[in-house]
Amino acid sequence: MEGSYLRVRKGAWTEEEDLLLKKCIEKYGEGKWHQVPARAGLNRCRKSCRLRWLNYLKPNIKRGHFAADEVDLIIRLHNLLGNRWSLIAGRLPGRTANDVKNYWNTHLLKKNIDTSSKTSNPKSHKLKPNTKVIKPRPQILSKRSFLVNLDEYNNNNNNNNNDCAETSNNVVLADCSDNHDGYCFLDHDEMMWWENMMMNEKEVDGHQLQCSANDIDQSVLDQIMNEDNYGKTMDELFLDEELWNVFNP
DNA sequence: AATCTCTTCAACCGCCTCCGG
């Protein structure tokens, strides 16, 4: 166990410890957490220091009740991402992953269980207990794979496309010139994740309308397929501010 | 007023991934 040989302090942090940690981060900056306990003069392990800073001491951390729009966003993103608390928190300014996780576990999880056995949900807190969660993986975006996802994949399900062929285990093989062996591998989950990402629910005259990937125009696709995005992971793209604004104008 | 039960959330634990040697 890390730090056990040093008998580091555990449990609640004191004001004095907070002050030492704060001064240390202000002086040396974030990162290099293994050096923080020594630099700050704290008898705490690196992980404890990091957690205390990220969840409590960091400036601009928002405390108190979650606003209705924050709750809505948490629900939507949880439907999309599952328990990817850090990613969800990344879209909620001032909220930490721990906050979001705690809020979900204490408020929304219970509500989710309750509503799954009832027919009526409050519209503003609509939960989808049966939604299949598509988790983004640290896969690199390539122009070819993205275009196959959105356009060629669906076509391929309905006819014979020379560029693509579906295998028995739901993996799409696509002609992919930037891959060393000429093929890239795209599975249904990945495709669905991108489609969910591009799915916007709009309320018009009291009706919930869904805008699918097919409705998104070329200028939006061009923005996603910006060369700057090549080589980024799905998680990085999800947290990209410009891309986020594309999906949530 | 005392005790019990429930709720909240800060903090810990263990695992995974990444990166440098």
Next chain:
DNA sequence: TCCGGAGGCGGTTGAAGAGAT
């Protein structure tokens, strides 16, 4: 290519406070 250390994450725990009896 392998290995070890550091960073990061999600699951879980338990202390403290609030509410019920």
